[in-house]
Amino acid sequence: MPPAPINIPPDTDLPSLPQIALRALEACHSDASFRDIARIIDTDTALCGRMLALANSALYRQANPVKTIEQAMLRLGIRQIESLIITASLRQLLVRLEPEHWQQLRDFWRHSLTTALIARALARLTRYPSTEEAYMVGLLHNAGELVLMSSPADHPVAEYPASELGAALCHHWGFDRHVEDAVRYQQESPDSIRDAGHLVKLVHLSTRLALADSGGLDAAHLLFGLTSALTREICTGIEQDVQSLADSLNIDLSGSGDDRPARDRLFREVVSTAMIERVMQDMPNDLPFDDVMLDGLRHLTMLTGRPASLLTIADRELTLREATVGGAPAMTIPLDAPQSLVTRAVETGDMLVGDADSDKATVLDRQLMSLLGTPTLMTRPVVTAEGTGGVYVIGLQARASAERYRELLTLFGRHVHRRLTEPAPAPDSQHLLDQASRQLAVRRQVHEISNPLTIVRQYVSQLQRRLANPDSDTETMDNDLTIVREELDRAAHLLEQLREVEITSLDETPGDDPITDLNDELETMEALFRESLFRSADIESAMERTSASGLVRARRGALRQVVTNLVRNAVEAMPEGGRITLQTDAPVWQGTKQWVELTISDSGRGLPDSIRQTLFQPVASTKGAGHSGLGLSIVKQIVDDMEGIISCKTGAGGTSFRILLPAAGKDQ
Structure with missing residues (x-):
């Protein structure tokens, strides 16, 4: 019981x-x-x-x-x-x-x-x-x-x-x-x-x-x-x-330690975070770049209670945009030879503190101190990967008080950086979020339906050539027809998911064996691609399979989706032809697990920067009409669902995707 x-x-x-x-x-x-x-x-x-x-x-x-x-x-x-x-x-x-x-x-x-x-x-x-x-x-x-x-x-x-x-x-x-x-x-x-x-x-x-x-x-x-x-x-x-x-972790297990310092630090961290979220929650979500930076200056003054100024970056120059006390005089500073506090902050990305009495204080530093009416400056640079952003400067009465604001300024800068780089949803737009989520689900399914149909199209082309040859092996054609039927069943299954539009993760075709021989499956698909997809695109292919067991804990349908997506991407990356290599290796040990490694490499020109920065995330497609920019994000999701690991190496000499799949012994 x-x-x-x-x-x-x-x-x-x-x-x-x-x-x-x-x-x-x-x-x-x-x-x-x-x-x-x-x-x-x-x-x-x-x-x-x-x-x-x-x-x-x-x-x-x-x-x-x-x-x-x-x-x-x-x-x-x-x-x-x-x-x-x-x-x-x-x-x-x-x-x-x-x-x-x-x-x-x-x-x-x-x-x-x-x-x-x-x-x-x-x-x-x-x-x-x-x-x-x-x-x-x-x-x-x-x-x-x-x-x-x-x-x-x-x-x-x-x-x-x-x-x-x-x-x-x-x-x-x-x-x-x-x-x-x-x-x-x-x-x-x-x-x-x-x-x-x-x-x-x-x-x-x-x-x-x-x-x-x-x-x-x-x-x-x-x-x-x-x-x-x-x-x-x-x-x-x-x-x-x-x-x-x-x-x-600074945990004293001897029994004599005092946890109060850690509690006090945790309290300050939590309070600072809560203050940032509370003060900056009224910042509109759809502001242009300059307005985000200027609105940040207003919020910084509210958070610290200190006079502050903002210098923004454009064309490798800093321009004084605003100050909370008095007016902001016209001031432009080149970043080529950083000497002042603000230019060094941009170059290093660090929060710096400077005094009027310091030997390192430049004329610009003293000008900013005079502008804010304080003998000490503290900087908080906010610079994006594209080199945009700026430097916030607050005025202090003494260097000793800088530590009091360091934690708050760290979180503040992170929040502004997030507003600059992460598009946020508009207020009161839950219905738009729901609609966008449904659209993404539909895009994923439409993209995945194209995979079994691609395989069917390639096998039909192969069958047509074999039927034209009277010496073709009937058993081989029967096997091809079986694969066509399986892929059509998978497409029907995906269409059923699309009709329901309730996708939480990519489901597997019912009846799929949870253990697949990666070597056999890859060999079958490589032969298929070579007969149709590679030949028409002037692609030379190579298959290098491990002599060890290639059994993996993954369903055949999921493997086909991953390989098809990556191979199609590789072919499209080489419009003038090239070479694609499919390789397996085993056993591979990483961490405490045994894996089978699958590598798909091409000799193309490498992934563009726009793709590298958002690798494995849904993005706007760069391939034009008919493509929705979801291939790599789906590959990542499927590999995650299989509890695998995927990584990418790309450069002028080509792109290589390395996938580790959980190994499955024959007794499993």
Whole structure:
């Protein structure tokens, strides 16, 4: 009989160490990569739980629940992640924990992270198919303790054991039943779980080893046949890893550390962010460049209460545009030989502080100080990739006060830069957003329908030539007709999706085998392209297949879409002919996984700059009528859905796409 459900809201306020929230928020503000931000969040049970709950909620209705933080981040986006961290931090800052609770929270963090790292190591050692799932469950296994820690003693949840509360949270966060079981049965005896699922045994053993349980070594031998020496070696290495990570995050695990400095910094970061959002939310979304910069000056004065001026960039010159005190005299400064504070700020991209008494103060610096009526200047450059933008300058009474404004100016500049580079939706236009979303869905499906039809057209052309030859092999033609029928079925399936216009991710054709031999599929498609597409475009092709197994965990229809999109792009990039190489390689090891590598290369002129800057994003097509600019974005989405990795290398000598697909053994 299944256990009765426990009523725990999925957004339950679970506390995090302020050092983690602060570092994650700083990473968001510094435009760090998804992977760098994920590495920080991946160490904290509460933030991971919040992110998984949001990513798997009805707000982001998707066909498949996310299971890792990187997947959740791709679904939510940086802006939503930043909002989530700020909200969680604000909630936590409103709660005053006693000093012993902070030490308890540090101990919890160390235990959860140690359990997660041990679970990942054991999963790799015992060949559990998903090491990252083992890590995530290890990190979240004790979330029930956080619920009890943050709830009053008379709360209804207090009557449940922590393992049951943790299992209930995993259910709310979108995990499968086998994950709930691993959390629920973590405290069972080793004898009682000897024949339980692999993940149940992994989590049980990991938590015992993380606690340095005296019976942990015996359990390791009983459950997985591991020797005491090997188990001790694993635990010792992970203990060092946890300490190293704690040091990098300024978390004192000795018990003598004070978390107040981190809480104070987190408070300032959150308040500064809230001030920026509140003051600048009335900035119109459709302002031209100059107006964005000038409106930013007005908001900067409101935020800092200091006199300020703005110099904008045009044709490698700075022009004084406006000052909040007095008038702005005509002033143009070349950027060719940067000496003054403002020109050096543009060249370095740094916030600089200068005093009238400094030997480095130029005449221009003193002019700006006189204009603002202050003895000290502080700059905040905002420069786009195209070299546009400008420099904001605020006047200060002393250099010592600059640190007070540094955090605020950093966030302010980031906000202005975002307004300059990211087109925002018009106010009160949700219906336009919905319409644009539907149009994008239709464009995606129309683009994908063209792929099976392209294959059908090429096979029909091939069949016509074979029918004209009386010596053609009937069996080969039957195989060709089978492929034509499969591709027509796929087109019909895509048309059905288009009719419903409810696309969350590219579905697979029903009945597709989830494991495909990449070598065989690529060989078939290369022969097809060579017979029709390559010959008419004067393209020379080559196929280099690995001698190792090419089995991958991917459906044939998805692979065909990826290869067809990339090959068509390559052909279109070489209007005067050239060479295309299709290559597979295996085994490839990256991280903790085994992959099969697919490389598609051409000898064209490389991708244009406009495409490189928005690679794998839907863009306006550069190919003219009949093209919608979606090919690479769809390729990226399909590869992500297959849990693969795609990268691109391009230059004057051609373009190469490298795709890593999860390897699948013959026994799978």
